[in-house]
Amino acid sequence: MQLNELSARSGVSAASIKYYLREGLLQPGEAVTATRARYDAGHLRRLELIQSLRQIVGLGIEQIRAIVSVADGGAPRLEVLATVQRVVLRLGPHGEGTNHGGGSRDTHGAGHARPGDAVVQLRGWPDEESDARNALDAQLALMERLGIPLSTEILDAYSGAMDTIAGLDLQLTAAAASLDQAIQTAAVGMHMHSQLLLKLLALAQASHAIWRFEGRA
């Protein structure tokens, strides 16, 4: 199929496809001749991925490029998914914890206490240095600084649910037919769970408010 057909089938305008090509989100098609290029199902898949990351997850072009460039670079699936995590994690509007220098608050090399230690031990997760671990520590520190209370009970419930989901996610992403699909599954899944929590919280708050102000049924 060539550009026009790719556009028609994907629902993405030809102009946008050209834009994505320019930005390196989409691999150039196979150049049949100098002015004819052929695109395949992989390109269709990639466009669907881009659409999902843009419209559902809300990533910017640069962030999408950060992900797909790793994928297109032939990196192993695990590494690509780690990149997805890294990008989606710093999705706090405008990029809260860039952390791209090195030394954060302390070197934490000497096995000192970190905010996330309790959770990690509770779940028996490997106590390794990782972006996710750093992000968690930063988040817990931030919440404490903002005076948002967090009981062990809550962290237990959260991490328990996440532990369960992570296992399922691993199966899903492992079962994904293509790398692009695995990326999409991972990114969309993370976002959806986060959104689900938001909605449950809202309903819980509404329920408590009703109980409190309308006579605690």
Place this chain on the structure above:
Amino acid sequence: MQLNELSARSGVSAASIKYYLREGLLQPGEAVTATRARYDAGHLRRLELIQSLRQIVGLGIEQIRAIVSVADGGAPRLEVLATVQRVVLRLGPHGEGTNHGGGSRDTHGAGHARPGDAVVQLRGWPDEESDARNALDAQLALMERLGIPLSTEILDAYSGAMDTIAGLDLQLTAAAASLDQAIQTAAVGMHMHSQLLLKLLALAQASHAIWRFEGRA
């Protein structure tokens, strides 16, 4: 204090303060004379609120206005917080479920099954029509459509945690000195929990991946 001092103390540029005044996010100061206006601690508080909603929660000017206009309209605290929920809930990039017409998929007036029924009954939450409830139903339906698996176990863990947190939140917002502070507490809190979950999920996924690919310690 007058505009310049308000700017210095809040760290918001005078130009931005004027902008917020124009946009109706900030109440005009008390006009001492025709060219002198006095601002008080309330204005400082409001600016802090605006900053939080912009930079942490990532709301747009229009969304912030939707919240503060209700607050400034003298609505009761409960109603203001409901507005906060409404705004933060449809924060799915670009506003997934606008729902601002009326009839969604079915009228669900006849007590038909809705996706969120199980959770509501599990928690004993009041089974009332509400924005939060609609948002939850929509989210569950969306996740099912996307093929994201959700076990009862997970919903149990999520909703249990949310139930606990909602109780705490209610205390926090009830204890807030000002309405603006209550708004800030609620909005920032919702966002922070959602972000925390994201980070825990990432760590859980990383842990499972390590187990799976590096010899399941």
Place this chain on the structure above:
DNA sequence: AGGATAGGATAGTGCTCCTATCCTAAAGGC
């Protein structure tokens, strides 16, 4: 031969959140 096509370059659009400039009328300090 001639209309269609790929892909490159370039500029424009629409949106949002400011930021800067200018203006007028009026204070307040000296």
Place this chain on the structure above:
DNA sequence: GCCTTTAGGATAGGAGCACTATCCTATCCT
């Protein structure tokens, strides 16, 4: 009384982002 400062209104400019539109040339297919 004069001169700087100020409020607040109007208006324009600017930066970032994700496109979108136009034009171009070298092809290709028929």
